[in-house]
Amino acid sequence: MPRTIRLVEPHDGAIRWGIAATGRIAGDFATAFTQVDARENASIAAVGSRSSATADAFAAEHDIARAHPSYRELAADPEVDIVYVASLQPGHVSDAITMLEHGKHVLVEKPFTLSATEAGQIFDAAEANDRFAMEAMWMRFSPGPVEAVRRVHAGEIGAVQHMDIDFTIQVADDPEHRLRSLEKGGGALLDLGIYPVTLAWWIAGPPTSWTVEGDVKNGVDTTCVIEAEWDGITARLSCGLDQAGPLAATIRGIDGVLELPAPFHAANRFRIDGGESHRFAPASLHHQVYEVHRCIRAGVAESPRNPWATTRAILTMCDEIRAELGVVYPTET
Ligand SMILES: NC(=O)c1ccc[n+]([C@@H]2O[C@H](COP(=O)([O-])OP(=O)(O)OC[C@H]3O[C@@H](n4cnc5c(N)ncnc54)[C@H](OP(=O)(O)O)[C@@H]3O)[C@@H](O)[C@H]2O)c1
DSSP: OOOOOOOSSOOOSOEEEEEEOOSHHHHHHHHHHTTSOGGGOEEEEEEEOSSHHHHHHHHHHHTOSEEESSHHHHHTOTTOOEEEEOSOHHHHHHHHHHHHHTTOEEEEESSSOSSHHHHHHHHHHHHHTTOOEEEEOGGGGSHHHHHHHHHHHTTTTOSEEEEEEEEEOBOOSOTTSTTTOTTTTOOHIIIIIHHHHHHHHHHHOSOSEEEEEEEEETTEEEEEEEEEEETTEEEEEEEESBSOOOOOEEEEESSOEEEEOSSGGGOSEEEETTOOOEEOSOOOTTHHHHHHHHHHHHTOSSOTTSOHHHHHHHHHHHHHHHHHHTOOOGGGO
């Protein structure tokens, strides 16, 4: 049962968003936000960046009224209700807590944090300040994956027996690339593997056991293959930075096979038993916004579709996998 708490101030009026950071995903979010239905009565009111020049440029590009030269000044903006935290993962814990302590709700990019301990710190701050918090695990809200999981849960392929889910891509062999840099929170597992692990968890819940093999270069995991088991289910969950992989999800049940094609986490179609593709609205970062609004307006601090306990439990599993591989972030030493 997802835990909910009543917020101090239920929001019945407009919802005003702020964006913390001006990188790639922040821009994608601002672009996707233009698809949010006008009846939602919501807007992006402000952006914050570590520099005024990038804040100003982002605000101009996305037609945002106010640009703040720091995340702290964004946090202090009284005309912002919720902040989308789109900084690099080592910053998520402090950036999100700063927002919560200034009375903002938060939607925090994936991976929510580097560790389960940090995730707990954000949830504690959300609870202490009666504010909403959620990991921006957009896959959980995009129509294709949502319907695929619904059909698996409805029994269309029978009891699940095996899952093969991959998120392997070719990343430039540059130690400064954020996925290859320990200081920037890099590593295949937290940046890419979080999707296969989350999809498997969404379908089958927490695994009863798992083993992992992987490669580590310059302190970060460059490949990671998890063999997981549940009662009657096995899974191979893979991710990596060194080659273009299938990026697909195959879910085998006793009565059929469901295939989400590449990229599975953002697929707008899937097939059952090799039949005709079922097609859905494209995956987009704006679908999760509806759930955030619903929760804030209902006065609940967490979404039952992406509850705190699940975010924390998945990060606990990632902590244990990283411990096996020997990946330790600078903030953990
Ligand atoms: N949902 C998705 O599909 C998806 C896709 C890609 C990434 N992500 C996640 O989104 C987050 C941001 O990724 P991104 O691809 O947008 O990265 P990015 O393009 O490198 O941008 C990251 C932004 O974070 C801010 N930042 C704060 N501290 C920083 C530091 N020490 N070094 C560099 N930048 C810093 C910067 O904004 P300012 O200069 O404005 O402060 C920068 O522009 C990550 O957690 C990533 O895992 C999600």
